[in-house]
C-alpha cells in the first residue's frame with residue numbers, strides 16, 4: 543500500500559490571506575488524521591507565505607501523541623534555520639527541496655553533482671538525529687545516482703512532468719509514467735526508498751500509485767482545492783438556514 547501524506551500548506555495560504563487563525567492548520571491536520579491519513583507534510587518557506595515556523599511547532603505538538611501511526615514530513619530547502627528546527631523536532635522525514643528565487647511553487651529537483659556543499663552537511667546533521675532524509679529529484683537516472691551518492695534514504699520523484707503529460711492525454715500520461723517506472727526500478731536497485739509528489743490529483747493518481755516500489759505520495763494543492771468544492775454545498779446550506787431563520 544502507498545502511504546498518503548497530506549500537505550497542508552494551502553490551508554495556511556488561506557489563513558494568511560487575512561491574518562488571524564482561520565482556517566486553523568492544526569484543525570486541518572486533525573481532520574486529515576481522523577480521516578485516516580498516515581502522513582502530514584508541510585513545506586515552510588523562508589518568507590512564511592503559508593506555513594510559518596509556529597505552524598511547524600504546533601503541528602509537531604499536535605502530532606506527538608499520534609506519531610506511532612502518523613508520520614510528520616517537513617519539506618524545504620536546507621537553509622540553516624530550517625535544518626536546526628528539524629534537528630530539534632526530529633520529524634520522521636525531512637525532504638530537501640531546492641528553491642529558485644521568485645518561484646511560486648517548486649519547479650525542479652536537485653541538479654545532479656551540484657550543491658554538494660549545501661546538501662552533504664545538512665543530510666549528515668539530519669541523519670545523525672535519526673531523521674530519514676528524502677531528496678526531491680527529477681525522474682532521471684543521473685538524479686537517482688546523485689541521491690545514492692549523497693547517502694539519503696529516499697528520493698521524492700518530482701511528478702509535475704507526469705501531471706502535465708497526463709493532462710494532455712491519458713496516452714501521454716502513460717508514456718511519461720513508463721519513464722518513472724524505469725527510474726523507480728533504478729532507485730530501488732540502489733537501495734533507495736521512493737516517494738513522489740507535485741500536482742498529483744484524483745485523475746492522475748490512479749495510474750501513479752501502481753509505480754513499483756512506491757512508498758509515499760504527498761499531495762496538497764489538488765486535495766485541498768477539491769475539499770473546498772466537496773464542502774461548499776454543506777456550508778452554503780448552513781448559512782442559508784441561518785439567513786432564512
Ligand SMILES: CC(=O)[C@@H](O)[C@H](O)COP(=O)(O)O
Pocket residue numbers: 549551552585587617639646647648678739740762
Ligand atoms: C516539493 C513539492 O513539490 C511541494 O511541496 C511543493 O513545493 C509545495 O509547495 P508550495 O505549497 O509552496 O507550492
Ligand SMILES: NCC(=O)COP(=O)(O)O
Pocket residue numbers: 549583617698738739740741742760761762763764
Ligand atoms: N511534495 C509534494 C507535496 O507535498 C504536495 O505538492 P502539491 O500536491 O501541492 O503539488
